Amino acid sequence: MASSIVIFDLDGTLIDSKKQIYDAMSLARKSLGLTDVTEEFIGQHLGLPVRQLIPEQDLSQDFLDGLVLEFRRFLKIAILKHNDVFPGAIELINVLRANGFRIGIATSKPQLQAELVVHNSPLKGLIDFVQGTDNFPPKPSPEVIKRVLEAFVNPPAIMIGDRTEDLEAATASGIPSIGIAQSAHDEEMLTLHGASLTYSDMQEAFKDSKSIMQLIKTEV
Numbered sequence: 001m002a003s004s005i006v007i008f009d010l011d012g013t014l015i016d017s018k019k020q021i022y023d024a025m026s027l028a029r030k031s032l033g034l035t036d037v038t039e040e041f042i043g044q045h046l047g048l049p050v051r052q053l054i055p056e057q058d059l060s061q062d063f064l065d066g067l068v069l070e071f072r073r074f075l076k077i078a079i080l081k082h083n084d085v086f087p088g089a090i091e092l093i094n095v096l097r098a099n100g101f102r103i104g105i106a107t108s109k110p111q112l113q114a115e116l117v118v119h120n121s122p123l124k125g126l127i128d129f130v131q132g133t134d135n136f137p138p139k140p141s142p143e144v145i146k147r148v149l150e151a152f153v154n155p156p157a158i159m160i161g162d163r164t165e166d167l168e169a170a171t172a173s174g175i176p177s178i179g180i181a182q183s184a185h186d187e188e189m190l191t192l193h194g195a196s197l198t199y200s201d202m203q204e205a206f207k208d209s210k211s212i213m214q215l216i217k218t219e220v
Contacts, residue, residue: 004216005128005152006096007145007175009161010107010114011047012183013202014123016084018043024078025053028070032063044184047163049108049138072113079113083121086182088203093126095209101216102128104148106159106169108138128152140168149173158216160205164193178212180205 011017022042029036037055045052050068059067093103103126107114111132118127131148138144149157159170159177164185170177171194179190179198187198196215199205205212 003102003152004100004156004158005102005104005148006216007104007106007148007157007159007170008093009047009159009163009166010105010109010117012162013047013160013166013180014085014089014105015117015121016086017117018046018183020078020083021046021053021075024075025071027074028067031070032067034067046183047108047161048165049133072110076113076116079116079120081120083117083123085122086202088201088206090122090126092202092206092209092212093123095206096213097126099213101213102152102155104129104131104152104157106131106139106144106148106166108133108144110134139163139165140172142169142172145169145173145175149175156216158212160212164189167194170194176215178205178215 008014022039025042026036042053050071054067097103105127109132111134114130114132118124118130129148129151131144133144136143145159157175159166159175160180161167162180162183167177167179167190176196177194179195180202181187181190181198182201190198
């Protein structure tokens, strides 16, 4: 079991980034003369590629590219200041590491941005491999998970995420998954999309870490 890996999603699973992303998008939209979106809208799309955070369908590609650049500029400033980790996340990772599991991240964030978040958060030093999404399809495509698996020479693995896309990507990768219902999708929805176990939040997952490790032992 020492070679097994637990793969986590980042935004909405380990990092509580909703307000951070909302603030960055609000500043970017204001700088380009767009009306604001709601924090609820951002929360419903948290963890998806940045285009999904922009509701307008009639923007030119040049304008859209500029908005994304502005958003990422403001977000980088926020990331460099602080990144909030969900309660229970560090505790769960520490338990897993103490029991011989390695820790990976598979996120729809761009690679450099994902690495910056990890480096500037309590996750620093606890993550063995980070895989962002650049120039290939995001989840529910399995590609980002497959790249994590390949980096570890395809070990036994399990995925933990907060969105149905995380679970669908895990299923397509041939690994089991666990759903954390602390963002847009509830436990019933996560179960319907393939989660073997679900929890209301990371604290509950940490409290039941023995069941998580047993699931890994029995299913991978």
